[in-house]
Amino acid sequence: MSDMKKKNSKTKYAKSGPLLLIAAPGIIYLLINNYIPMFGIFLAFKKFSYKKGVWGSPWNGFDNFKFLFQTKDALIMTRNTILYNLAFIVIGTIIAITIAIFLNALGDSIRTKFFQSALLLPNLMSWVIIAYMVFAFLNSDSGFINNTILKALGKKEIAWYMESKYWPFILTFVQMWKNAGYQSIIYLAAIAGIDKSVYEAASLDGASKVQQIFRITLPMLKPTVIILTLMAVGRIFFSDFGLFYQVPMNSGAVYSTTQTIDTYVYRGLMELNDVGMSAAAGLFQSLLGFIIVVSANALVRKIDSDNALF
Amino acid sequence: MVNMKKKLMASDTKIFKIVSTIILGLLALVALLPIILIVIASFTDETTLLRNGYSFFPEMWSADAYVYMIQQGSTIFRAYGISILVTIIGTVVSVLITTMIAYPMSRRNFKYKNALAFFVFFTMLFNGGVVPSYMMWTQVFQIKNTLWALIIPNYLCGAFNIFLVRNYYANSIPEALIESAQIDGASELTIFFKIIFPLAVPTVATISLFTALIYWNDWVNALYYIQKPQYYGIQNLLIRIMNNIQYLKSGAASVAVGTGAISLPSNAVRMSMAVIGILPIVVIYPFVQKYFVKGVVVGAVKG
Numbered sequence: 001m002s003d004m005k006k007k008n009s010k011t012k013y014a015k016s017g018p019l020l021l022i023a024a025p026g027i028i029y030l031l032i033n034n035y036i037p038m039f040g041i042f043l044a045f046k047k048f049s050y051k052k053g054v055w056g057s058p059w060n061g062f063d064n065f066k067f068l069f070q071t072k073d074a075l076i077m078t079r080n081t082i083l084y085n086l087a088f089i090v091i092g093t094i095i096a097i098t099i100a101i102f103l104n105a106l107g108d109s110i111r112t113k114f115f116q117s118a119l120l121l122p123n124l125m126s127w128v129i130i131a132y133m134v135f136a137f138l139n140s141d142s143g144f145i146n147n148t149i150l151k152a153l154g155k156k157e158i159a160w161y162m163e164s165k166y167w168p169f170i171l172t173f174v175q176m177w178k179n180a181g182y183q184s185i186i187y188l189a190a191i192a193g194i195d196k197s198v199y200e201a202a203s204l205d206g207a208s209k210v211q212q213i214f215r216i217t218l219p220m221l222k223p224t225v226i227i228l229t230l231m232a233v234g235r236i237f238f239s240d241f242g243l244f245y246q247v248p249m250n251s252g253a254v255y256s257t258t259q260t261i262d263t264y265v266y267r268g269l270m271e272l273n274d275v276g277m278s279a280a281a282g283l284f285q286s287l288l289g290f291i292i293v294v295s296a297n298a299l300v301r302k303i304d305s306d307n308a309l310f
Numbered sequence: 311m312v313n314m315k316k317k318l319m320a321s322d323t324k325i326f327k328i329v330s331t332i333i334l335g336l337l338a339l340v341a342l343l344p345i346i347l348i349v350i351a352s353f354t355d356e357t358t359l360l361r362n363g364y365s366f367f368p369e370m371w372s373a374d375a376y377v378y379m380i381q382q383g384s385t386i387f388r389a390y391g392i393s394i395l396v397t398i399i400g401t402v403v404s405v406l407i408t409t410m411i412a413y414p415m416s417r418r419n420f421k422y423k424n425a426l427a428f429f430v431f432f433t434m435l436f437n438g439g440v441v442p443s444y445m446m447w448t449q450v451f452q453i454k455n456t457l458w459a460l461i462i463p464n465y466l467c468g469a470f471n472i473f474l475v476r477n478y479y480a481n482s483i484p485e486a487l488i489e490s491a492q493i494d495g496a497s498e499l500t501i502f503f504k505i506i507f508p509l510a511v512p513t514v515a516t517i518s519l520f521t522a523l524i525y526w527n528d529w530v531n532a533l534y535y536i537q538k539p540q541y542y543g544i545q546n547l548l549i550r551i552m553n554n555i556q557y558l559k560s561g562a563a564s565v566a567v568g569t570g571a572i573s574l575p576s577n578a579v580r581m582s583m584a585v586i587g588i589l590p591i592v593v594i595y596p597f598v599q600k601y602f603v604k605g606v607v608v609g610a611v612k613g
Contacts, residue, residue, distance in 0.1 A: 013421040018498035019414035020586045023426060026411025029467045033443070034433040040442020099337065102330035111331060117599055118338035121345070124591050124602075126527030132552065132584040133344035136351055136364045142577050144347060146444055147363025177341065182606065189607045209326040241530060249552070265440050270534065275441060282439030290436045 044283040048275040064280035073264060077281070078237075081260040084244075085236045087172050088179075089229055095180045097221060100187035101213060116188075119181030127242025134174060134247055164254040171258065175240070175248055183228075190224040191217060223304055230300050234293035237261060237285050261285045313539050326380035352376070352582035356575035364581070365535045375578035379586070386545065386586070393526060393543035396460045400525040405518050408511060409475050411591045413502050416479035417488070427476075434469045444534055459535035460543065465524050474609050478513040479506065485612070519598050526590065551583055 017273045020027075040054075047060040068074050099119060120128075137144045138160040146157040160166055195218065202212050239260035248258045261281055268278025347364060355370035362369065368600065379386055414420045415427050453459045483506060491501050507514075529545035536542065539550060 012419070014417060014419045015498075016421050019417065019420050022498060022502055023411045023414045025407045026467050026472070027426075027429070029407060030430065030433055032446075033466070034437060034461065036446055037438030037442035038436060040438050040445060043442055043445065054449055099334070102334050105326055105330040106334070111334075115334040115338050116603075117595070118341045119334075120599065120602070121592075121595065122341055124523060124527075124595065125345075125588060126529065126545050128527075128529050128548045129584055130344075132548065132580065133348055135552070136347050136581060137344070142359055142363040144364045144366075148365055151402070177344070180337075181341065185603055185606045209322050246529075246549075262440075266533075269441055269444060270458050275445075279439070279441040282441050286437055286439050293435055 022091040023189070037143065039285045041279070041286070043275065044279040046276060046279075048279070050275075060276070065164055068277050068280045068284070070169070074281070076256060077259045077261050077264045080244075080257065081239050081262075082236055084168075084175075084239060084260065085232070087168075090231045091172065092176060092179060093225060093229065095176055096183035097187050097218075097225070099180060099184035101189055101217060103184065103188055104191045105209075116181070116185075119184065121181075122178045123182040125178070127240075127246040130174065130178060130242075131246040131249060134170070135249065136172070161249060161251045162253045164257040167248060167254050167257040171243060171247060174241055183185075186228065187221060187224060190221055194220045211222055227300060227302060230296045233294040235289070236292060237289045239263075241266065348581045348584050352578055352585045354578055356578050359575075359577040364577075372575075372578070374575045375582035378575055378579055379582055386544075386583070388540070389542050389544045389547035390586075392457070392460070392541065396543055397525040398456065400461045400465060401518055401522045403461070404466050404471075404521045405514060408471045408517060409507060409514060410502065411467065412472050412475035412479060413506055415472070415476045416483070420484060430469050430472050439501060440534075447535065454535050455538045455541060457541060460528070460531050460541070461525075461537065463531055465521070465528065465531075466559060470609060471520065474515050474605070475510065477608070496526055512601075512604075513608075515552070516608070518599050519601050520605060521596050523591075548583055548587055551580060 009140055044064055045059055045061060047056045047063070048054075048057045052058075103112055103116060106115070110175070114267070125133075135143070138146075140157060140159050140161070145160075145162070150157060160170070180238045181306070198216055199212055202216060207215065239262045241262045244258050245266065248254050251258075256262045261284070265278050265282045268274045268281065272278075343366075347366060350366055350368060351359070351364040351369050352375050353373060354364070354368040356374060358368050358370045358372075368586065375477035411426075411430070415423055415430070417423065420426075445451045447459070447463050487505060488501055491505055496504070527545065529543075529549060530544040532542060533549075536546065539547075542550065
């Protein structure tokens with residue numbers, strides 16, 4: 001009987017109705033939250049005004065894009081988005097692997113637990129809180145750096161929120177502070193998965209710890225690094241809105257190094273009321289993002305089809 | 311010779327452990343210092359702050375900021391309440407929807423299994439962007455300045471969590487269990503709620519944690535959809551106070567009348583607000599860290 005049942009279930013589908021019903025709330029939500037806006041990209045080809053509404057506003061072809069790419073903003077925000085992402089990928093990977101290797105070296109101890117907890121904690125903070133912390137260090141009246149460090153060094157105070165040249169370093173540091181511990185989790189898991197006997201054999205042959213890292217650990221991590229990097233590259237046109245909007249406290253003086261596509265879209269929509277241009281920038285981002293994520297995946301599949309997303 | 315080599319190896323391992331401890335110790339210090347600074351700053355006397363700025367070793371300590379916050383508390387308590395409410399409702403609804411849609415996707419004999427998986431997956435590849443979804447939520451659904459705006463847009467049901475749960479079902483819940491329940495005449499709905507959902511507790515814990523963190527830490531939905539401060543949760547109240555510390559005063563002015571107003575210790579109050587904002591996270595962190603780490607590892611293994 002049970003054999004027959006098994007045979008049947010292989011050829012026969014389950015009733016779809018009840019299963020679809022269970023999935024329905026999720027399907028409806030995704031349709032509304034994710035799919036309807038996909039069709040809303042036509043807003044990028046309209047001269048939008050709130051008075052006339054979504055349907056009543058006149059079409060204006062590619063005018064929004066023309067205006068967008070005539071401004072310096074388009075170049076600046078695209079450059080910033082890509083360069084920050086590249087910096088985050090390179091530096092982030094190095095730091096995360098370093099942390100993972102050291103954590104692994106300490107084994108399963110209380111020390112390891114403490115270090116990992118401490119390094120992971122920043123990841124749980126909101127960007128608003130992080131902006132407060134950065135403010136505590138950087139603000140010109142009462143900031144720790146101006147009042148304590150620069151004073152001790154006998155240097156002049158710096159108006160951090162007014163000077164754009166410092167922000168690439170500040171934002172990269174903050175991003176690493178928030179995410180390095182989180183990223184290291186994945187690498188730590190990958191290192192834990194490496195066969196211990198390989199290290200034992202290397203030890204017997206007299207390989208030092210440092211040699212083992214460079215000859216065993218790092219080569220073994222290569223697939224993980226490649227996959228995670230390609231996944232990050234797939235998101236290269238997207239930035240973390242909180243990092244670039246909240247941490248510089250929306251300071252106009254530093255836009256040249258803090259403006260990304262995401263902050264531009266927000267400002268266009270909510271502050272400048274330039275809906276058409278903002279929609280154009282958004283569509284530009286979505287399309288490039290789509291192309292690059294599909295290409296990145298094609299690459300992953302070529303290297304290691306098990307890890308391809310699709 | 312071999313002995314010497316062994317000794318060398320042992321000392322090599324030892325040295326490496328010491329180096330690891332030192333470097334990780336320094337990194338952990340860097341990770342914790344900003345948090346420590348805002349805690350100390352919040353307990354610093356205001357005149358000391360005005361003279362020396364925020365510092366790790368203040369000349370004079372004071373709890374004035376917290377006294378002030380309790381006295382002028384209505385704005386803060388309200389925002390806190392909204393954050394808690396939004397986090398609870400958002401997390402419960404999200405977990406329910408997510409675990410439900412993941413279930414048919416895990417059933418091998420569900421006809422539309424692959425179609426559904428692609429439907430979910432495509433949302434990771436392409437999105438319409440902020441502007442169309444803003445127009446939809448504000449113009450069609452009229453969500454502006456309601457509590458719904460804090461719960462519904464963006465976070466209720468995401469592909470990452472769906473796949474996390476789907477994989478868990480597919481790998482950990484035997485098909486035979488479902489089949490035998492079907493033979494006993496149980497409906498799909500009964501099977502889901504009586505068998506599948508209870509068995510999925512570990513993964514439910516993980517996605518609950520992720521989702522609760524997202525709701526507690528979110529300020530973006532309110533930035534777009536809330537203009538009336540009475541709907542602000544704690545994060546957006548923090549943004550508001552950073553921009554205008556006087557807001558705290560004006561918001562609760564009627565309450566404070568006649569209490570013998572303490573002058574506003576604005577620099578310390580700012581930081582004490584931030585401390586209050588992270589307090590729940592720091593308190594639950596030791597208990598949930600395990601699930602967090604597990605979730606990240608599982609999620610990374612393939613969606």
